[in-house]
Amino acid sequence: MGMTMTQKILASHAGLDCVEAGQLIEAKLDMVLGNDITTPVAINEFRRAGFEGVFDRDKIAIVLDHFVPNKDIKAAEQSKSCRDFACEHCVSHFYDVGKMGIEHALLPEQGVVTAGDCVIGADSHTCTYGALGAFSTGVGSTDMAAAMATGKAWFKVPSAIKFELTGKLPKNCSGKDVILSIIGEIGVDGALYKSMEFTGEGVSELSMDDRLCICNMAIEAGAKNGVFPVDDITKAYINGRCEREYKVYEADADAVYERTVKVELDKIVPTVACPHLPENTRPASELHDIKIDQVVIGSCTNGRMEDMETAYKILAGKKVADGVRCIIIPATMAILRECVERGYYTAFIDAGAVVSTPTCGPCLGGYMGILAAGERCVATTNRNFVGRMGHTKSEVYLASPATAAASALTGYITEPKEA
Numbered sequence: 240m241g242m243t244m245t246q247k248i249l250a251s252h253a254g255l256d257c258v259e260a261g262q263l264i265e266a267k268l269d270m271v272l273g274n275d276i277t278t279p280v281a282i283n284e285f286r287r288a289g290f291e292g293v294f295d296r297d298k299i300a301i302v303l304d305h306f307v308p309n310k311d312i313k314a315a316e317q318s319k320s321c322r323d324f325a326c327e328h329c330v331s332h333f334y335d336v337g338k339m340g341i342e343h344a345l346l347p348e349q350g351v352v353t354a355g356d357c358v359i360g361a362d363s364h365t366c367t368y369g370a371l372g373a374f375s376t377g378v379g380s381t382d383m384a385a386a387m388a389t390g391k392a393w394f395k396v397p398s399a400i401k402f403e404l405t406g407k408l409p410k411n412c413s414g415k416d417v418i419l420s421i422i423g424e425i426g427v428d429g430a431l432y433k434s435m436e437f438t439g440e441g442v443s444e445l446s447m448d449d450r451l452c453i454c455n456m457a458i459e460a461g462a463k464n465g466v467f468p469v470d471d472i473t474k475a476y477i478n479g480r481c482e483r484e485y486k487v488y489e490a491d492a493d494a495v496y497e498r499t500v501k502v503e504l505d506k507i508v509p510t511v512a513c514p515h516l517p518e519n520t521r522p523a524s525e526l527h528d529i530k531i532d533q534v535v536i537g538s539c540t541n542g543r544m545e546d547m548e549t550a551y552k553i554l555a556g557k558k559v560a561d562g563v564r565c566i567i568i569p570a571t572m573a574i575l576r577e578c579v580e581r582g583y584y585t586a587f588i589d590a591g592a593v594v595s596t597p598t599c600g601p602c603l604g605g606y607m608g609i610l611a612a613g614e615r616c617v618a619t620t621n622r623n624f625v626g627r628m629g630h631t632k633s634e635v636y637l638a639s640p641a642t643a644a645a646s647a648l649t650g651y652i653t654e655p656k657e658a
Contacts, residue, residue, distance in 0.1 A: 242257060242491055243436055249264060264393070265394075271298060273302075274304055275302075275359045277320055295607055296328060297332075300332035307598065314601065322335065338377065340572055343368075346368065347451065347476075349562075355487060359377070367454050367550070387421060397432055398463075400430055403439040405439055405503055406444070411656060413640070414451075415447075415510075415638070418452065421466065432463035435460065436467065442468060445456075452458065459517040468490075509654050513623075514623055514634040514635060515625045517609055523652060524654040527652060529636070533565075533616040534617050536643050539602075540620055541620075543570055550583075551586055553644035560649055566607065568600070604628045610628045613632055616636065642654065642655050
C-alpha cells in the first residue's frame with residue numbers, strides 16, 4: 240500500500256519502511272520549538288523530570304515573540320526563564336529582542352527548518368512549516384520538555400485528505416482567501432487529526448508566502464498538519480537559507496486518502512471569517528455594511544513581505560478612515576528592515592497607521608491592540624474565537640491583508656480591488 244507525503248516523512252524518521260494511518264510510532268526530531276509563553280512551562284517540566292541536558296543544542300529553537308519587548312513583570316519573568324535556559328544549555332537558535340520575529344515566519348526565513356524535516360513546536364501553528372515540504376505539528380509543553388531531552392516524540396500516524404488545486408488566483412486574492420474558503424467548506428473539524436495534503440497544477444501558482452499562510456491555518460480545520468509538495472518555488476526559497484541538506488518526499492501514486500477536495504483557485508473571492516469561528520465565512524462583498532474600529536495586519540499568518548507589499552499598495556498615498564486604528568506588524572526584523580528600506584514605513588505612517596516591532600501581541604489578545612466591549616476588528620490573524628483579541632463582547636473578522644487594508648480606508652469591511 241502506498242504512502243502519503245506525511246506518512247513517508249514519519250516512516251523515515253521512525254526508521255521504518257512503511258507506516259499506515261492510525262499506527263503509533265516514535266520518531267526522531269529535526270527541530271523542537273518553543274516560545275516565551277510555552278517554553279517556561281516546558282522548562283519546569285524538564286527540570287521536574289530530572290533531565291540534565293538537551294539532546295542537541297542545534298536542534299532546539301526558542302523564540303521570544305508573544306510579549307516582547309516585555310509588556311509587564313510576568314512577561315519579563317517568562318522571558319528571563321527562557322534566556323537563562325538557553326544560556327545554560329547553549330541553545331543555538333535563540334531569538335530575543337533585536338533579532339526576534341514571530342516564530343513561524345522567523346524559522347523558515349532563517350533556514351532553521353527545511354524540506355523533509357520532522358518538527359514539533361509548543362505552539363499550535365507549528366503546522367506552518369508544511370509549506371516547505373516538512374512534517375510539522377503543534378504539541379503541549381510537556382511534550383516539548385521530553386523532546387528537548389530525548390530528541391524524539393510519539394505520534395499517531397494521521398490519515399490524509401487530498402486538496403487538489405487547479406487554476407490561478409484572481410489578483411485581489413491570496414493564500415488567506417484560499418484557506419478561509421477551504422475551512423468555510425469543510426468546517427473547523429473537517430480535517431480533525433488528519434494531514435491536509437495540497438496537490439495539483441494550481442500549487443505552482445501559489446507563492447511561498449501563500450503556502451506558509453495556508454499551512455499555518457491547517458490547525459483551524461482541526462488538522463494534524465498541512466503539507467505542500469517540494470517544487471522549484473520551494474527549492475528557490477530554501478536554497479541559500481538552510482545550510483543542512485534537505486530531503487524531498489513525494490506521495491506514492493497509490494497513496495490512500497480519505498477523500499479528495501477540489502479547489503478551483505480562479506473561483507476564489509476575497510473571503511472573511513465572521514465571528515466567532517474561522518468556518519463562518521462569507522464573501523467580503525456581502526459585508527460592506529459592517530462598521531469597524533480596528534485593523535491589524537501582521538501575525539504568523541500574514542506578516543510576511545508579500546503581505547506588507549499588499550498593504551503598501553493599497554494604503555500608500557491614502558488615509559485610514561477616521562475612527563479606525565490601523566496596526567501593522569512585520570513578522571520579522573528582516574521584513575521590518577526591508578519595509579523601511581522600501582519606504583513602506585513612511586507610507587504607512589503618512590496613511591495614519593502605526594507600525595510595531597515583530598510580535599504576536601494583538602493576535603492572542605496580549606497587547607498592542609486589545610479590543611473593548613462592542614468593538615470590531617478586521618485582522619489578518621488566524622483565530623476569531625470569543626474574546627480572542629480582548630473583551631468577550633468584541634468581534635474579530637479574519638481576512639487577507641488586501642481586505643484588511645481596503646477596510647482600513649473605508650471604516651467598513653471592504654472587498655479589495657486588484658492589490
